[in-house]
Amino acid sequence: AIRRNLASRVNTMTGLTVKEVNIDVTGLYFAEEPKDKPVERPEPRVA
Structure with missing residues (x-):
């Protein structure tokens, strides 16, 4: 639903x-x- 709406x-x-x-x-x-400890987010693939 999110993809379709976007x-x-x-x-x-x-x-x-x-x-x-x-x-x-x-x-x-x-x-x-x-909330647990903050989630580590990977670096984006696109600059």
Whole structure:
């Protein structure tokens, strides 16, 4: 659903056709759960 919504929004705002959406979820946090130590995020592949 996230990929489809993102592609639709980009198309609506820019008129461009989205061929691919790459999303990397590194973690989910909820208010009722205590947070552990921060997640180490890898360096992005694209500058």
